[in-house]
Amino acid sequence: MNVAVIGVGHTKFGELWDQSINDLLAHAQLEAFADARLKPQAIDEIYTANMCAGMIEGQLHLGALAAEVIGVDLPATRIEAACVSGSLALRAGMMAIASKQAEVVLVSGVEKMTDVSNDVIATTLFGASDVEAEKYTGVTFPGLFAMITRSYFHKYGITRKDLAHVSVKNHAHAALNPLAHLRKSITHEQVLASSMVADPLSLLDCSLVSDGAAAVVLCSKEFAEKNNYTPIYITGSGASVDSIHLAARDDITTFQATNKAAQKAFAMAGVTPDDIDVLEVHDAFTMAEIMAVEDLGFVEKGKGAHAIASGEMNLDGRLPTNPSGGLKAKGHPVGATGVAQAVEIVKQLRGECGQRQVDNAKIGLTHNVGGIGTTVAVHIFQKEV
Amino acid sequence: MNVAVIGVGHTKFGELWDQSINDLLAHAQLEAFADARLKPQAIDEIYTANMCAGMIEGQLHLGALAAEVIGVDLPATRIEAACVSGSLALRAGMMAIASKQAEVVLVSGVEKMTDVSNDVIATTLFGASDVEAEKYTGVTFPGLFAMITRSYFHKYGITRKDLAHVSVKNHAHAALNPLAHLRKSITHEQVLASSMVADPLSLLDCSLVSDGAAAVVLCSKEFAEKNNYTPIYITGSGASVDSIHLAARDDITTFQATNKAAQKAFAMAGVTPDDIDVLEVHDAFTMAEIMAVEDLGFVEKGKGAHAIASGEMNLDGRLPTNPSGGLKAKGHPVGATGVAQAVEIVKQLRGECGQRQVDNAKIGLTHNVGGIGTTVAVHIFQKEV
Numbered sequence: 051m052n053v054a055v056i057g058v059g060h061t062k063f064g065e066l067w068d069q070s071i072n073d074l075l076a077h078a079q080l081e082a083f084a085d086a087r088l089k090p091q092a093i094d095e096i097y098t099a100n101m102c103a104g105m106i107e108g109q110l111h112l113g114a115l116a117a118e119v120i121g122v123d124l125p126a127t128r129i130e131a132a133c134v135s136g137s138l139a140l141r142a143g144m145m146a147i148a149s150k151q152a153e154v155v156l157v158s159g160v161e162k163m164t165d166v167s168n169d170v171i172a173t174t175l176f177g178a179s180d181v182e183a184e185k186y187t188g189v190t191f192p193g194l195f196a197m198i199t200r201s202y203f204h205k206y207g208i209t210r211k212d213l214a215h216v217s218v219k220n221h222a223h224a225a226l227n228p229l230a231h232l233r234k235s236i237t238h239e240q241v242l243a244s245s246m247v248a249d250p251l252s253l254l255d256c257s258l259v260s261d262g263a264a265a266v267v268l269c270s271k272e273f274a275e276k277n278n279y280t281p282i283y284i285t286g287s288g289a290s291v292d293s294i295h296l297a298a299r300d301d302i303t304t305f306q307a308t309n310k311a312a313q314k315a316f317a318m319a320g321v322t323p324d325d326i327d328v329l330e331v332h333d334a335f336t337m338a339e340i341m342a343v344e345d346l347g348f349v350e351k352g353k354g355a356h357a358i359a360s361g362e363m364n365l366d367g368r369l370p371t372n373p374s375g376g377l378k379a380k381g382h383p384v385g386a387t388g389v390a391q392a393v394e395i396v397k398q399l400r401g402e403c404g405q406r407q408v409d410n411a412k413i414g415l416t417h418n419v420g421g422i423g424t425t426v427a428v429h430i431f432q433k434e435v
Numbered sequence: 436m437n438v439a440v441i442g443v444g445h446t447k448f449g450e451l452w453d454q455s456i457n458d459l460l461a462h463a464q465l466e467a468f469a470d471a472r473l474k475p476q477a478i479d480e481i482y483t484a485n486m487c488a489g490m491i492e493g494q495l496h497l498g499a500l501a502a503e504v505i506g507v508d509l510p511a512t513r514i515e516a517a518c519v520s521g522s523l524a525l526r527a528g529m530m531a532i533a534s535k536q537a538e539v540v541l542v543s544g545v546e547k548m549t550d551v552s553n554d555v556i557a558t559t560l561f562g563a564s565d566v567e568a569e570k571y572t573g574v575t576f577p578g579l580f581a582m583i584t585r586s587y588f589h590k591y592g593i594t595r596k597d598l599a600h601v602s603v604k605n606h607a608h609a610a611l612n613p614l615a616h617l618r619k620s621i622t623h624e625q626v627l628a629s630s631m632v633a634d635p636l637s638l639l640d641c642s643l644v645s646d647g648a649a650a651v652v653l654c655s656k657e658f659a660e661k662n663n664y665t666p667i668y669i670t671g672s673g674a675s676v677d678s679i680h681l682a683a684r685d686d687i688t689t690f691q692a693t694n695k696a697a698q699k700a701f702a703m704a705g706v707t708p709d710d711i712d713v714l715e716v717h718d719a720f721t722m723a724e725i726m727a728v729e730d731l732g733f734v735e736k737g738k739g740a741h742a743i744a745s746g747e748m749n750l751d752g753r754l755p756t757n758p759s760g761g762l763k764a765k766g767h768p769v770g771a772t773g774v775a776q777a778v779e780i781v782k783q784l785r786g787e788c789g790q791r792q793v794d795n796a797k798i799g800l801t802h803n804v805g806g807i808g809t810t811v812a813v814h815i816f817q818k819e820v
Contacts (some may be wrong), residue, residue, distance in 0.1 A: 051536060105489045141510075306508075425501045
């Protein structure tokens with residue numbers, strides 16, 4: 051189901067205390083329409099991703115709100131699957147086009163997280179797990195990922211020093227991204243010296259709590275050709291779920307859902323990991339990026355940390371990973387993240403990324419995760435089809 | 436996009452204090468698989484509707500939960516659009532099939548509302564409106580609908596006595612439905628004497644706060660034929676949104692989104708209101724059913740109350756409306772409602788409704804609303820295509 055991306059929009063990520071959910075949605079969506087040289091009235095359907103607005107400010111029905119802020123009366127649906135909401139909204143938008151029920155679709159994602167205290171955020175993010183089964187044990191989300199990290203350390207013999215390379219790399223990339231939440235480089239020593247959150251994960255191993263929104267305008271190949279666009283195509287889409295309970299998994303050092311989603315996406319696009327020039331992966335924690343590049347098939351299992359430490363995943367390396375700065379440093383407004391990853395890859399393939407541009411990027415990939423490796427979606431983007 | 440329904444499941448609606456969200460989802464979904472004579476592993480994708488679980492018990496990521504309780508590792512997406520979540524999940528499931536990305540899809544809806552106090556429910560349901568703009572005025576959802584009702588009374592000259600017929604009819608229908616929350620008939624006098632909620636809407640003008648779940652198994656026409664099913668087909672699907680702010684509407688006595696969604700659904704199915712044998716409409720309040728039958732095109736504007744009072748929308752009338760008992764008396768577990776409406780219409784067209792069976796029903800319609808007439812979805816079901 052080749053679907054064309056003809057417009058992208060992306061707010062600054064950060065602590066945006068002067069902007070509401072409505073403001074952020076309007077900004078990203080209108081920017082995507084301007085980029086596509088279309089009026090909002092030109093679309094047929096809207097899919098909006100959001101995780102937290104109900105629990106943080108009592109706001110549900112985000113689809114209707116997304117339509118309201120751009121003044122259209124079209125079918126509008128909110129998609130939620132924890133931190134993978136954005137990629138599943140993208141997938142739903144693609145299906146709407148492939149089903150021929152829509153020719154042009156707006157997909158947006160938004161989150162407003164920094165107006166409330168950390169305990170509200172912790173409670174809200176735990177909604178990604180089975181609350182009845184896991185929350186009442188007292189564990190937090192970083193706590194769950196710390197168990198995974200410990201288990202991985204034990205199995206593959208790496209240490210906190212190896213994790214830190216992920217953070218250093220992604221902060222260096224974010225320093226080149228005007229839309230990033232934390233535009234500053236950090237040192238290996240700073241990561242290791244940062245305060246402990248959930249042993250062995252320290253503050254600089256964790257992604258950011260951010261406000262932000264992103265949007266893309268999708269259309270059919272026929273619409274893009276008829277109207278003389280030079281789009282980026284989404285040629286592969288794969289999604290899968292694993293058990294929502296970490297305790298139910300045979301091996302917590304690998305995310306099977308990443309593996310399965312990637313296999314589906316690669317098969318649909320007819321490409322292999324060797325064909326990918328640039329990728330954005332779900333680095334909610336430094337450990338998560340290491341597992342992602344392995345489970346996606348880019349690096350042998352157990353070798354992810356070494357690959358990153360070697361520099362091959364830097365902007366100028368063999369396989370630039372998280373050129374945007376990733377969730378770690380660009381920021382992680384959860385409902386927006388999957389859509390924002392798509393925006394970054396589209397801009398990389400268009401060659402519009404300025405200082406953080408990956409040379410000659412033709413095929414890109416996004417990897418987005420909801421829960422503790424529970425729901426994963428992988429998308430493949432191509433300049434030429 | 437003709438899509439076949441080959442399995443349906445529906446829990447009892449009511450105050451189900453001994454069942455969790457997981458229990459309800461498992462029950463409805465497994466019943467739908469049994470009805471379809473399929474194992475859960477036979478499906479390709481899951482869409483699950485839910486509105487309130489985040490705000491009521493901190494549970495998000497319902498798609499993964501829906502997959503978990505039936506033990507599958509498939510793409511699973513939660514759809515939320517306030518009280519129309521169920522119908523938009525149905526629509527997303529249909530698109531997945533029409534896009535040929537899936538051959539068999541599970542669509543479910545669930546809500547667990549009766550474990551918390553009324554003020555939590557009132558706050559949660561207000562998430563359907565623009566919280567920033569309307570909630571802080573202090574109005575409640577019944578309050579917004581009371582304004583609509585007053586305006587309608589003024590314009591069309593009806594009174595509380597006219598509204599009461601809707602409630603009497605739907606309770607009489609629910610008395611024949613073993614799955615209904617309130618299986619008891621009530622009198623016209625009882626409605627008028629019930630305590631005032633938001634003048635002129637009294638307690639028996641309002642739908643119920645219920646727990647419950649419903650599920651349908653959808654498949655492509657080809658899959659149904661190849662496997663010798665005798666399905667009910669969904670032949671029309673229309674959705675539309677209106678402004679989320681009641682104050683932004685020119686006329687609050689009509690829901691334009693109902694009108695537009697119905698026009699799309701009728702056009703897609705190639706039928707007219709005259710062809711419909713049975714319908715389930717969104718009677719969140721008695722006034723809402725009157726507006727629905729008008730805005731859908733079944734009755735001239737301003738004549739809905741008279742049509743209902745005349746008995747023509749009773750089970751044995753010209754146009755049986757809400758044979759299940761509707762949101763008013765079958766109950767309104769909001770995320771489940773749209774899917775439950777589909778289950779009722781499928782059973783009516785199959786002839787499986789026992790005491791509440793509508794004679795010789797061949798074409799049916801569901802009408803589901805989110806917010807204050809904000810998002811509306813209409814679906815048309817046919818026995819023969």
